[in-house]
Amino acid sequence: MIYSAVMGYGVVGSGVVEVLTDHRESIAKRAKEEIGIKYILDIRDFPGSPFQDKFTKSFDDILNDDEVRVVAEVMGGVNPAYEFTKKCLERGKSVVTSNKELVATKGAELLEIARANNVNYLFEASVGGGIPIIRPMSQCLAANEVIEVAGILNGTTNFILTKMIRENMSFEDALRLAQQLGYAERNPAADVEGLDAGRKICILASLAYGKHVYPQYVHTQGVTKITLEDVAYAASWGGVIKLIGQVKKLEDDTLDITVEPMFIEKSSQLASVDDVFNGIMVRGDATGDVVFYGKGAGKLPTASAVVADIIDCVKHLKARKYLYWADGGEELVKPYEETSYPVFIRAEADDRQAVFGMASELFRNPRVIVRTNAAENELAFVTDEMTVKEQQNAIARLEENGVKVMSKIRISDL
């Protein structure tokens, strides 16, 4: 019998306990050891829970018990998860987690501590919920150079955009519905402002390129400013708006990494990833495009990914898994202003002809997009590739001339 502990008895934590308990036998067969739960750490009380004898409020109970070999950290947040994880690894316990915030901000350091102590730090559940992505990227695609990773990484915003696209629901109404259905939290900022997707693309980028990419260096933009007009123009253009986390290596070895809403063509594999689903495309030089698709969140999918990592730790109590990236700095990331892409612009235009005339001088090869039921005093167009700096300058010049720009959305090459 190998003992584990679960830190945090929220949605994911209770799911982990449930999966470990309900699938006890088949898990033992796969891990070649029975896996018991010795402690569940939570500051709250859970009267009536069948796991009464396992609850503790003291982290030290777990830390000081040498029988506990694997710890699932499913508390979320950086503190105190960071300190607890560090101490467990230093004590020779393997740690598995679904905590994307911690992995995205402290991954390199924790992976180094795990290595120094010959234990594992695994985090399959931190990206894509139950979709296998961390392990396929680190193992199955090991013989590839990763050219690009792009994905719909946040189910809440994808649900909101799907409602806007399919049912013409406003952002506010769609958000309210997501909250009613339990897909969005009461404070939805981490989702709708793109922070959650940002953490996930940082984890995928670190894994793909071997150096830690920190969220603070990554341009991160959410969906709060997307309007139904933008959605309609995207349809006229032949696509949909999705919140995309994307990273690709540029010729100068820096990374073009961003989270932002993008126009993507209907024919793209990611265009049909709807509702709360996630889809992640990995472009390898040998393997071509490989797409992973499934529910990106939820109690049991995420818990099953955590438990798969626990099983893997138990199977690798002696031989360490190779999952590692080095520390990295700001120089890894191409400054956002210097990145380059075609863009969609929507502007107020009492005199469309005149505004298009100006746009033609300021933007690279603008082409007007028309749609039915468009307001009479607006003009929308798409451009060729321009740097963000050039886009910003052009917009500033338009606005100096009294033309208000209402939307600017990246056009993806997906």
Next chain:
Amino acid sequence: MIYSAVMGYGVVGSGVVEVLTDHRESIAKRAKEEIGIKYILDIRDFPGSPFQDKFTKSFDDILNDDEVRVVAEVMGGVNPAYEFTKKCLERGKSVVTSNKELVATKGAELLEIARANNVNYLFEASVGGGIPIIRPMSQCLAANEVIEVAGILNGTTNFILTKMIRENMSFEDALRLAQQLGYAERNPAADVEGLDAGRKICILASLAYGKHVYPQYVHTQGVTKITLEDVAYAASWGGVIKLIGQVKKLEDDTLDITVEPMFIEKSSQLASVDDVFNGIMVRGDATGDVVFYGKGAGKLPTASAVVADIIDCVKHLKARKYLYWADGGEELVKPYEETSYPVFIRAEADDRQAVFGMASELFRNPRVIVRTNAAENELAFVTDEMTVKEQQNAIARLEENGVKVMSKIRISDL
């Protein structure tokens, strides 16, 4: 330096040599060891090849060289690949392969020999080419009970069906085009008769349920009898025809496993998997539906999967990977006649009214499907779920009454 050998210098074998050579450095970093190629086994000569010094025609050179720790068997076919693999494993060499025929027919035995000799037998490349599927199923979904696996597992037939659906091309013309483009072999039987897809679903079923499912017990039907009329009816019904390999566990613990063309609804994730692409859906009890999508064949995708397995073997020279299933027999598989599903029937009908009257007595709840440009003397309908035996009896009765049945196609629940 760890030495490998490559057996077979065809499309995949030359790709393996190419990937190992071109990515030498990054592979060394990932494997934590340099990986050299010591031998390439092929009965042919390759004058002018830069790997001249590595070619051998004698398998014993590889077998008797204790420096060779990992062997890539990319010869294809059961003989002599079976004997070579067995001998290598018995000599303590790990073997990796893309040979689905060998894994599907001898997998349990070879996995047992690998276990007994504390080495690895890995075959990520045998299903889905460069799409990671074997490892995600065996590791990432380890905490799931697999409810169902269904996939488009053969790129050649998917290309042919896509041409029939999109361009109204006949089966014969589409096959000829596939041959011209190098997607189909001159003798296309293994693809178009469903044998290739059958081997792959057997491998996935063995992995999912832990016991070897042999191809000879699996109902296997190809696409050679699919007509443009069937394709048009599928469109009227609201879907497409795809060649699906599918396995699900029934309540009596037997497996409903089959390869056959099926009607699938347009909204299914697999419906949009077109051309030479493969898509595989794994339905887990915890994780829900997870879909893997990408190019299912091709030199470099397949070679990169083989090389990823080589890297994994090098990282696990001492600790064995857990990839195993036990032997299995005919009793695992529900006899095809006893399986049950709704079906599409197309019949000659000079008097539609009369034929539909008969059908209503013989089939469960038949509903007529109409389509534009249908021949006047035919009737098409779909039924509720019936066992195959019941379907066959009903068809026999129709034919006794002089009604010729031209098509019978399974309607999937995907």
